[in-house]
Structure formats: structure tokens, C-alpha cells
Amino acid sequence: MKKLIALFIVIILSVTFVACSNGSEETETKAKDEATEKTPVESEDVNMTIAVNAEIISLDPHDISDTLSGSAASTMYEPLYDYKLDMSLEPVLATSYEVSKDGLEYTFHIREGVTFHDGTPLNADAVKFNFDRISNKDNNLRRRRNLLHVVSTEVVDEYTLLIKLDAPFAPMLNRIASISIISPAALEKYGNDGIITNPVGTGPYVFEKWTPGDKMIVRTNKNYWKEGPQIDTLTFNPVVENGARIAMMQTGEADYIYPMPAEQVKAVQGDKNIEIIEGPSTIARFTFLNMSKDIFSDVRVRQAINYAIDKEAYAKVVKAGYAVPLTSHVPSTINYHVAQPEYEYNLEKAKKLMAEAGYPDGFKTHIWAPNDTENMKGMQFISQQLAQIGIEVEVVPMEEGTLSQSIYSPQTPEESKVNMWYVSWSAFDFDGATAKLFHSANIPPTAPNVSYYMSPKSDALIEAGAVEVDIEKRAEIYAELQQVIWNDAPWIFMGSDVLLSAKRNTTEGIFVDPSGGIRATKASTSK
Incomplete structure (x- = not known):
């Protein structure tokens, strides 16, 4: 009862307070309340942030070589086909495709009803515009290497595109999956340089x-x-x-x-x-050894370096155990992988090979990598390990854009300044993990064979595997290729990430x- 009486008094006092309030103030408050009811309240944006360990270099999907820039571009761009988590391909901007019996013609059916962010419709003409841009040698785009076998692209009708090849190419659909489609209107508006910072795709x-x-x-x-x-x-x-x-x-x-x-x-x-x-990962961690430099031209030096690196210690020290040693130039998660004889940690063997090559006291060199924490740790580990066989390695961290420019701006091997480059590479298939990194046609400035590895035997095997459609024969070719590359040791074979x-x-x-x-x-x- 006492609580009810107290509540009644509070109500009376409240009413009295309102009655005694200034009339104009009451009217103003009422007007504000009515205005609030009539004006829609805009909700705050829902924002999310992904923190990454490096800088984005470019947003032109046809001229990207690093995974992070590719990730950023993929938020806005899409290809005809793309990879699922299980590494299989699924249609995206295409709905289906057919391949001719001789393997020389690919017909793609383009998805209808899709528009680019600027309102330009997606159709066969738009896709052809992109493929022609990449194939044009004058543009000097990195994705051009993926279309070297393409003779022509032809518009069959509004939503059908025919791609003709000069020879059967087994990984062709994988290469198609690497080509994101840019609005042709945006390309004409901004040009090759402007599209880098003005991306216009069909993506989410x-x-x-x-x-x-x-x-x-x-x-x-x-x-x-x-x-x-x-x-x-x-x-x-x-x-x-x-x-x-x-x-x-x-x-x-x-x-x-x-x-x-x-x-x-x-x-x-x-x-x-x-x-x-x-x-699981298809990422290989390794170090390019620039074979155009005298100090790395002798295979005994390159093999000695591999024997001087403790790969198990690398996994523990640099990757905190979240890595496994490489047993081929491709990780074991990639189809056609064949494990090679281990470059076991053996300092005596490494020193013997160095002496045989004419470097009993070692030499001075440098190693490049991005300036983030993990890459710094990797470079320092390699430097410390190689000091044990007399190789004095200067650690040179660089900002991503500067590093990329330093790697790809030289037009000839003689102009190249890099000696060693600690890096990682990821691919979805064997050819993607091999051709760009080892074929002699793919040395900088157009592609990332930064070892300047030029082996006629490897070239022939890479080319043979690319056109061999028989799975068993292709496996035999790739088994031999892995053996050749492993023995030639153009890399320091480090590990594969978890x-x-x-x-x-x-x-x-x-x-x-x-x-x-x-x-x-x-x-x-x-x-």
C-alpha cells in the first residue's frame, strides 16, 4: 500500500511539472517529436576490415602478379570460371563451355542479365574486348602468358564466344579462370594506366x-x-x-x-x-637464385646452398611449425606432385660442393623480400644459415611496390640487380606452378622466372606436358620435369605453408x- 501511495505522489508531481512548463518550449518539443517521426532515420554503415601484411600493388586484374592484389581485385572482378575450395572449377560469368574434339576450339556461353558496375552490359563483345586487350603484345600485360596459344576470339552471337587455339593446351580452362573481365567502357575511359586505380567489374x-x-x-x-x-x-x-x-x-x-x-x-x-x-595450402616458399649472376651460375653452388639450409628448423623458427619442407618445386597438394630425394641438412657436403665450385671461403651477396615481419624473419634465417658455409648475405627489406619495380623493370638479365629473392608462389594446377617460374620465355620483365632459369630440357618438358591430354603420359612428363628442376636447384626449396x-x-x-x-x-x- 505504501508503494502505491508513493507511486501516486510521483505521478501527481510529474503532471504538475508538465503543467507548469513553458508553453512555447512544450510546443517546440512537440514539433521536434513530430519532425522526428516523419524523417526516416538512416542506419549507420556496417563496415568490416581485413588486416593484411603487405600493400596492394595494382587493381588491374590483367597485370597482377601478387596474391594480395589479386584478392583485392577479386572483390570487384569476376572470371568466366573460378575455383571452389576443393580446387574444382565452377561457372561464374559463363554458364557452360564446350571443347572441340581436336582441342583447338573452346565455346563459352556467357551469363545473361549481368551488368558491370558502370551499367555496361556483360556479353560476348565485352569478354572478347578483354581477351583482345590481354593478347595485345603492345599492352605488355602479365596475363598475356596465359593466352599464348590463343589465335583468335570470335563473337558467335550476343552471348556466345569462340576461342581458337594454335595447338591443344590441356590447362586452357585453368588459364581462362585466371582472366577477370573488366568493363570495356571503363577501359576506354581510363586507359591501361587509369584502370589500375579505377576498377569497374561485375563483382560483389x-x-x-x-x-x-x-x-x-x-x-x-x-x-x-x-x-x-x-x-x-x-x-x-x-x-x-x-x-x-x-x-x-x-x-x-x-x-x-x-x-x-x-x-x-x-x-x-x-x-x-x-x-x-x-x-591446406598450394603455397610454395622458396628463394630465387639469379643464375645470370656468376656466383649462382654453377649448379654445385646452388645445391650447396640447399644442403646448408635446415628446412625443419626453418619450419619451426620462421613458421612456428606451420609449414612442411618442400619435396618438389610444387607442394604435395598439387596434382602430379612427385617427391624428390631430400636436400638434407648437411654442412660438410655443402662446404665440399662450394670448394669444388671454386668458393671455399664463400662470397658476399644479398637477399630481397617485402618488409613485413614474417618475410624479414625468413630472410634473416637464410642469412644466418648460409653464414655457416661462408656466404655473407645482406638482408634487404623493401616496400612491395619498390620490390616489384626492382624485379620487373630490368629488360635483360644483365640489367637485373637482384641476386636472391625470398618469396612465395601459389597456383591451382601444375602448369600454373611451373611454366611462369621456369620456362625460359618467362624471364622478367614479362613474367616471374627471376632465377633466369633457361634449360632447353625443362622448356621441352613444360611444353610437352601442356599439350598432352593423356593423363598417364602427362604424369610421366611432369615426373621427369620435377626431377630435372630439383637437380638443377634454381631455387632454395624452403617449405609449403599451413x-x-x-x-x-x-x-x-x-x-x-x-x-x-x-x-x-x-x-x-x-x-
């Missing part, structure tokens, strides 16, 4: 902002042709230092980070807000595929 996100060396922001494509992201914006934020990326994950400033620093996995495993994700990424437990729809590419087509968050 529309370009919003990117300053080279800084963040890239994309906004969800509201007119996407299939189910897409459930957020407003996605940001790729380059954060070179491992600890800083982890801190962003812990505070929620980042929703997803890749790579997750292996040495810090244990430190965050107890955090209920963070999930560590492990995955992929590590991390996400907030509110994050869904973002993942890393086996090649190390970040996919965010269906990104969503409950934060």
Missing part, C-alpha cells in the same frame, strides 16, 4: 577508394547478380607488423587478419572472441582459399 563489391600504399575500401554492389555480402563496406588495411595486426584483431578494429602470425597462435588461443583458422588466418567470432563469409587468396563474396557480421 564496387570500388570506393584506394590510395597506393594505403587502405582500399569497397562498397557492396546492391545490384549484384547473385547472393552477395551482407555488409556495407569492406576495407583491406595493410599492416606490416605482426603484433599490430594481432592487436587490431583483439580490439575488434579488424574483423579478419591474414596471415595470422604463426608464433602468436598460442597467445590468442584462449581469447573467446577470436577463432584461428588452419587450412595456411593460418584469424577472425572475430562475429565474422562470417570471409575465408582464405588454398592458394592464399582472400575471398569475401558473402561477408557478414553480427557485431
